[in-house]
Amino acid sequence: MTPSETDLIGITAKGDKYTTVLSYLAPTVLTQRRDFQRAARGKRVAMAGFVLQSLRRPEGETEGIRIGYTCSKKVGNAVARNRAKRRLREIARAILPVKGIEGHDYVLIGRNGATANLPYAQLLADLEKSLAILHGPRK
RNA sequence: GCGGAAGGCUGGAUGGCCGCUUUGAUGUCGCAAGACAUCGGGGAGGAAAGUCCGGACUCCGGAAAGAAAUGGUGCCGGGUAACGCCCGGGCGGGGCAACCCGACGGAAAGCGCCACAGAAAAUAAACCGCCUGUCAGUCCAGAGCUUGCUUUGGGCCUCUGUCAGGUAAGGGUGAAACGGUGGGGUAAGAGCCCACCGCGCGGCUGGUAACAGCGGCGGCAUGGCAAGCCCCACCAGGAGCAACGCCAAAUAGGGACCGCGUGCUGUCUGUGUCUUCGGGCGCGGCAGCGGAGCCUCUUUCGCUCCAGCAGGUCCGGGUUGGCGGCUGUAGCUGUGUCGGUAACGGCAUGGUCAGAGGAAUGGUCAUCCACGGGGGCGCGCUUGCGGGUCUUCGGGACAAAAUCCGGCUUACAGGCCUUCCGCGCAC
Numbered sequence: 250m251t252p253s254e255t256d257l258i259g260i261t262a263k264g265d266k267y268t269t270v271l272s273y274l275a276p277t278v279l280t281q282r283r284d285f286q287r288a289a290r291g292k293r294v295a296m297a298g299f300v301l302q303s304l305r306r307p308e309g310e311t312e313g314i315r316i317g318y319t320c321s322k323k324v325g326n327a328v329a330r331n332r333a334k335r336r337l338r339e340i341a342r343a344i345l346p347v348k349g350i351e352g353h354d355y356v357l358i359g360r361n362g363a364t365a366n367l368p369y370a371q372l373l374a375d376l377e378k379s380l381a382i383l384h385g386p387r388k
Numbered sequence: 389g390c391g392g393a394a395g396g397c398u399g400g401a402u403g404g405c406c407g408c409u410u411u412g413a414u415g416u417c418g419c420a421a422g423a424c425a426u427c428g429g430g431g432a433g434g435a436a437a438g439u440c441c442g443g444a445c446u447c448c449g450g451a452a453a454g455a456a457a458u459g460g461u462g463c464c465g466g467g468u469a470a471c472g473c474c475c476g477g478g479c480g481g482g483g484c485a486a487c488c489c490g491a492c493g494g495a496a497a498g499c500g501c502c503a504c505a506g507a508a509a510a511u512a513a514a515c516c517g518c519c520u521g522u523c524a525g526u527c528c529a530g531a532g533c534u535u536g537c538u539u540u541g542g543g544c545c546u547c548u549g550u551c552a553g554g555u556a557a558g559g560g561u562g563a564a565a566c567g568g569u570g571g572g573g574u575a576a577g578a579g580c581c582c583a584c585c586g587c588g589c590g591g592c593u594g595g596u597a598a599c600a601g602c603g604g605c606g607g608c609a610u611g612g613c614a615a616g617c618c619c620c621a622c623c624a625g626g627a628g629c630a631a632c633g634c635c636a637a638a639u640a641g642g643g644a645c646c647g648c649g650u651g652c653u654g655u656c657u658g659u660g661u662c663u664u665c666g667g668g669c670g671c672g673g674c675a676g677c678g679g680a681g682c683c684u685c686u687u688u689c690g691c692u693c694c695a696g697c698a699g700g701u702c703c704g705g706g707u708u709g710g711c712g713g714c715u716g717u718a719g720c721u722g723u724g725u726c727g728g729u730a731a732c733g734g735c736a737u738g739g740u741c742a743g744a745g746g747a748a749u750g751g752u753c754a755u756c757c758a759c760g761g762g763g764g765c766g767c768g769c770u771u772g773c774g775g776g777u778c779u780u781c782g783g784g785a786c787a788a789a790a791u792c793c794g795g796c797u798u799a800c801a802g803g804c805c806u807u808c809c810g811c812g813c814a815c
Contacts, residue, residue: 278746285746317746327437328788332750335408339751342407369752 278316285317288356294382296375298367299337300358303383305350314349316341320359333359340372348380 291304320330
């Protein structure tokens, strides 16, 4: 995990191969509890299928986009939680490398029923919309 | 055909695009660890679940035996690595049957409890009742007179009451009332006597056994609850893969060895020193004795300590990260064959391809297939049901590995198969 992260940073620093090697830009996944707790203090946007939290990390920490997923027991049993997390991962994989902003931590939270059942296109659109709400006024 | 009983299988399919994880080969980069690319292989379940039992494995507790405590199991025999599981059998209960269900050892070791109701809930007792006797009245006869009372005698036929005794048939209560039914017997009754049933004891026969059958004896003793405590037999040391091992980092001050030092007695062709040459004293090694510690206790064996310390050298508890443990073997399973009623076991042969780790095994779209609802068309007939076809809408049970096996329990849409039972119809 740690070597891949440094490698990724090395290549993005060169800059030029941006579009061809999208997979290089795959966001690092959050695992530590304290990262989730810190992100929870940041901005949040609630959509029908999920809740998005976002926080700009302080200067000097690791670079790149980081993303975490949370599905509590409110979402359902283990099968329902797994399905919700997988759909959240898919929309994050499709949107974040393009629309996400360097140096931010994002946390996607699953919602009971909706995350697993809403149409996929709506989830994609909602994630774009929520990122625009988070980053829009600042620019 | 309808209604059941038992057992087993299955748990959507195909394709396009985009991913995740593991692994093999090749290539590129890199000192290396490794990273990336291309091609190829693998990637949830019958319950993966509940975490309820039994193990494997790992660590901890000095070893073994016994005891106590605690917990569990509980008809008999077999299977198994083991089990509280499975198979077969017995007994009891349910069902017309197929079949199903069973905390199924002991209540004459002891304690405790048995609500309400009822006279009485356990060394039996006696409320109503039934019967016998005594006395009084009633009854019969006589006498007196105030003519409905007094008194004398008789009787026990009828009834009423008091008292004394017999009885437990009947009544009523209850989940349960001190054997049941019938007959004899009696003042009324009663195992008081008899027959059958039940129960107990001992015998024979069958069975490995649980148990069953047969005939004998005993007049009947032993109410129920052990799912209240308990007794008996058997089984269990504790904790768990977040076990545990290794590596690195930073950190904290624990342990081992060396040095100096160390109960008593004996011993040493060890050694130092003193000597009057007998030996004394010190140090060291070994043995014994005593004391202390070592699973809750006891015994035996074993181990450690019995003096600590200014010092020197080495190791490193817990934490974080990484690697291992980690998936193939008491294996599991298909087929054949042999033994066994069966569970299962032996032999031969084939397959065995999840291994994540804040946790992959997917996301999405299309078509099809189950299934459900609506509508159209035509068909059968028991006239409002059956099945056919077309179209449209909905729509996919329960539930996701987390060290691994054997079980149990619980959840589960729809579909499929086999065997058996009862009823109806036809032959």
